[in-house]
Amino acid sequence: MREFTLIRARSAQDAVQAMTTHPEARLMAGGTTLYDLMKLGVERPPAIVDINGVAELASFDTAGTRELVFGSLARMSDVAADERLVRDYPALSEALWRAASQQLRNMASLGGNVLQRTRCAYFRGGEPFACNKRAPGSGCAALDGIDRGHALLGTSPHCIATYPGDFAVALVAFDAVLDVLGPNGMRTIPVEALHRLPGERPDLETTLAPGEIVTRIRVPATKLGRASTYHKIRDRESYAFALSSAAVAVTMKGNKVEQARIALGGVATKPWRARQAEQGLAGRELTIETALAAGFAAFMDARTGHHNAFRIELGARTVADALMIAAQRT
Amino acid sequence: MTTGPDPSSLPTQVNRREFVLSVLSTAAASGVASAAPAQPRPADAAPEAYAGGVPLALTVNGQQRALTVDPRTSTLDLLREHLGLTGAKKGCDHGQCGACTVHLDGRRVVSCLTPALQLDGRRLDTIEGLQQPDGSLHPMQQAFIDHDALQCGYCTPGQIMAAIACVREGNASSPDRIKEYMSGNLCRCGAYNGIVAAIGQAAGEMGKA
Numbered sequence: 133m134r135e136f137t138l139i140r141a142r143s144a145q146d147a148v149q150a151m152t153t154h155p156e157a158r159l160m161a162g163g164t165t166l167y168d169l170m171k172l173g174v175e176r177p178p179a180i181v182d183i184n185g186v187a188e189l190a191s192f193d194t195a196g197t198r199e200l201v202f203g204s205l206a207r208m209s210d211v212a213a214d215e216r217l218v219r220d221y222p223a224l225s226e227a228l229w230r231a232a233s234q235q236l237r238n239m240a241s242l243g244g245n246v247l248q249r250t251r252c253a254y255f256r257g258g259e260p261f262a263c264n265k266r267a268p269g270s271g272c273a274a275l276d277g278i279d280r281g282h283a284l285l286g287t288s289p290h291c292i293a294t295y296p297g298d299f300a301v302a303l304v305a306f307d308a309v310l311d312v313l314g315p316n317g318m319r320t321i322p323v324e325a326l327h328r329l330p331g332e333r334p335d336l337e338t339t340l341a342p343g344e345i346v347t348r349i350r351v352p353a354t355k356l357g358r359a360s361t362y363h364k365i366r367d368r369e370s371y372a373f374a375l376s377s378a379a380v381a382v383t384m385k386g387n388k389v390e391q392a393r394i395a396l397g398g399v400a401t402k403p404w405r406a407r408q409a410e411q412g413l414a415g416r417e418l419t420i421e422t423a424l425a426a427g428f429a430a431f432m433d434a435r436t437g438h439h440n441a442f443r444i445e446l447g448a449r450t451v452a453d454a455l456m457i458a459a460q461r462t
Numbered sequence: 463m464t465t466g467p468d469p470s471s472l473p474t475q476v477n478r479r480e481f482v483l484s485v486l487s488t489a490a491a492s493g494v495a496s497a498a499p500a501q502p503r504p505a506d507a508a509p510e511a512y513a514g515g516v517p518l519a520l521t522v523n524g525q526q527r528a529l530t531v532d533p534r535t536s537t538l539d540l541l542r543e544h545l546g547l548t549g550a551k552k553g554c555d556h557g558q559c560g561a562c563t564v565h566l567d568g569r570r571v572v573s574c575l576t577p578a579l580q581l582d583g584r585r586l587d588t589i590e591g592l593q594q595p596d597g598s599l600h601p602m603q604q605a606f607i608d609h610d611a612l613q614c615g616y617c618t619p620g621q622i623m624a625a626i627a628c629v630r631e632g633n634a635s636s637p638d639r640i641k642e643y644m645s646g647n648l649c650r651c652g653a654y655n656g657i658v659a660a661i662g663q664a665a666g667e668m669g670k671a
Contacts, residue, residue, distance in 0.1 A: 133534045137513040138579055150511075164575050167536075168556050179511075180533070184580055209569075233646020234631070235624065236557055238569045239576060370645035 133170050137179040144313050144347050147183050152315050152343040154179040159345060161205055161241035164232075165248045173258055174266055189243075189347055194221075200351040204243030208299070209234060211242060222461065223360035223379045224351070227302035230364045233371050243346040246300045246310075246326070247338065250293035251373055252282065264290045265334040272334075279437040281375065284444060286401035287435055291334030294398060295327060296373050301397035302362050304405050305379040308351040314344035323349070327402035356381040356393055359462040363454035364397070365446060374398025376447040380454035382418070384462045389413045392455070396430060399447050406430035409451065418459050420452060427451035520581045522547070523591030537573035537581060538562045541588060549589035549619045553648075560647030563620040563627075564588045570627035572646075589619035592626075601667040602626050605660035613651035621647045625661045626668075634665040 139157065141147035151157055157179035160166055169175035183189065189205035194216040202211060211217065212228035232240065254261040254273040262271035274282050274292050282292040303323040310326060312319050326338050340346070360381035366372035377397035383390040392413040396404040409430035416422050427448030434444050515530035522545060531540060538555070541547040541564070550573050553561030557575040564573045565587040592600040602622050605611070612618045624647045628634050633643035640661050641654075649657065 135513075136533060137511055138516055138533045139511040142510075160577070163577050163580070164557060167575055167577050170534075171555065180579075182579065229642075233560065233572075234628070234633070234643050235560060235563055235570045235572045235646050236575070238566075239571050370642050 133173070134176040134178070136177055139179060139181045140185055141181055141183050142185055144183075144186055144189060144345065147181050147186065147345050148313055148315060148343055150179075150181045151345065154181070155342055157181050159183055161244040162207070162236075162239040163244075164236050164240045165244060169249065169256070172256055174256060183345075192242075196353065198353055200224075200353065202242050202349040202351075204346045204348060205241045207238060208232070208240045208242065208245055209237035212237060219358075221306070221351070221357035221360060223302045223305065223357070223362045223381060223458075224299070226362035226364075227298040227379060230362060230370075231298045242299065242349055245297055246303070246323070246346070246349070248297050249337070251296045252293035253278070255293055265293060265330070265337075268333070268335045275437070278439060280439040281373070281398075282437060282440055283401045284399050284431065284434040284436060284440060284447070285396070285404055286329050288330045288332065288334070288401075290332055291330035291401065292437065293330070293334065293401060294373075295400060295402045296398070297403065298362065298364065298374065298377060298397055300327070300403040301377060301395045302360075302379040303349065303351065304403040305360075305381060305393040305395035306351050306354065306357070308349055310346050311348040311350065312340065312344050313347045314341055318347075320350075324403065324405055330401050354381075356383055356391060359383065359458045359460075360393075361454050361457045361461070363450055363457060365450050376443055376450045378447075378451045378454040380451065380458045382413075382455065382458050382462065384418070384459065387417050389416055389418050392426070394426065394430060394451060394455075396447065396451070399431075399434075399443060406451070408432065413455075418455060420456065423452035423455040424448060426455065516579050516582075518578065518582045520583065521585040523587055531578050533577070533579045535578040537564070537566075537571075537576040537578050537586070540578040540581070541573060541586075547588050547590050550623075551616055551619060553617065553620075558648075559617070559620075560624060561617045561620040563623045563647065565623060565627060568630075570624050587623075589623055592622070600626070602629075602660070602664040605664040605667070606657070608663065609656040609660040610653070611656035611660040612649075612653050617647060617649045617651075621649065621657055625657070625664065628661060629665045629668050634661050637662065 139150045158177040160180045160182050189203045192202040192206040194200045194214050208228045212225050217225040255263045255266050261273040283294045308323045309320050362379050364374050364377040374397050376399050379395040381393040392410045394406040394409050409426040412429050413426045430451050431444045516533045517530045519528045541550050550564050551561040553559035555574045557572045562573040563570050567585050602625050628643045634640050637658050640658050
């Protein structure tokens with residue numbers, strides 16, 4: 133592992149200052165992604181800004197009537213177990229406890245989870261594998277490689293790496309926003325606008341400017357929360373990344389869908405909101421047939437590779453099952 | 463992987479501090495938690511920065527320890543290579559197997575992905591600290607024996623530390639819940655049925671204690 137200078141921030145402002153002074157520094161919260169990638173030599177930061185002592189970022193409040201507020205340093209396990217979340221926003225709680233293990237959830241922060249990097253084996257594997265995300269311009273070994281877990285949506289000829297997170301997918305379904313502190317002060321962006329499509333620059337993963345840090349995640353309070361779920365399909369029942377997942381929320385009028393929210397995980401290069409599928413459901417009766425049609429609509433633009441085509445039907449069925457689970461909670 | 467130089471060979475003073483704050487030295491000396499709110503200091507003061515060794519004061523199995531480590535050191539390597547506590551095992555070293563599970567401030571974590579630099583002012587408990595002074599085993603240790611919840615034993619310290627936390631969290635209320643909340647601990651011998659049974663037994667006994 134490359135040697136680094138350690139900087140301990142005591143406030144969010146400290147962290148911004150340090151990140152501005154050391155442009156190549158990395159922010160460390162739980163470290164579960166960053167430290168892992170440093171061991172692999174994929175991340176080689178010359179400086180680490182440790183924000184674990186920044187108490188102002190660590191709290192969260194789900195009691196508000198207008199919005200739920202999560203400090204970016206709140207730990208996944210604490211938020212997952214929050215009673216209000218479990219009752220009124222099950223998709224948010226499930227997206228957290230169906231990720232990683234309890235050990236990792238005790239360590240990992242919400243902000244770090246949202247910003248976690250891809251699990252693409254060619255990205256993590258380092259040399260000799262080509263990877264435009266890790267080494268811009270080197271190519272993409274996944275395109276003609278083992279792409280079973282790679283993305284179907286949002287890909288480019290330069291990168292098909294899957295965004296691996298769960299919580300951000302649920303946040304996107306609920307129109308959550310991020311408060312971002314930077315050298316020029318605070319701004320707010322939708323979670324949906326945080327991650328970039330890979331396009332020609334897969335190495336540019338987010339829209340955060342140099343020196344900017346995520347301080348809070350805010351979710352607008354909504355009656356959609358109650359009938360929601362985060363449905364996650366994996367190679368094993370627990371402790372694995374998603375082959376496909378869906379964050380789904382519905383409100384019903386009689387037996388007809390009033391409003392539906394659908395976001396996809398494990399199948400796209402970023403947290404993926406499936407608006408076409410949502411609109412197709414509005415005003416229609418919810419049956420397994422209409423649910424499945426919505427599922428396939430969500431994958432209309434899917435591009436398959438050598439080994440991942442099975443995940444179109446798997447993904448469509450994940451959406452359909454999620455819709456039926458959520459509707460039972462109305 | 464390399465673990466960096468032996469901390470005993472590092473100077474006790476850090477090599478290069480860009481900024482020195484009294485906060486750190488008082489925290490290290492008194493064992494004040496690093497997560498404590500920042501103490502008042504001038505508005506133009508910069509964050510603490512270290513290149514080279516990081517001084518740590520922590521409690522390991524009830525004992526105070528003070529040492530200086532290379533900032534790249536993992537908690538697992540700190541335990542095994544620097545403190546001689548080899549109970550926590552290195553399985554994957556990437557947070558994928560759970561063999562290195564320990565308790566940090568009473569919560570289970572994987573020590574391989576916990577940088578030691580996060581330990582200042584904190585409490586670490588490992589499998590070595592479970593046994594009572596009179597030699598009697600923790601109910602979870604005894605339950606693993608009673609249910610043959612191991613074969614080779616390599617994953618067992620991590621399983622037991624995770625299992626104790628699982629019970630304390632309230633996540634051992636049913637076999638299904640135990641399976642979900644123990645999924646971060648792999649057992650390649652496949653002793654899972656015994657592990658789930660052992661946790662069920664110990665959960666009852668720990669509740670009585």
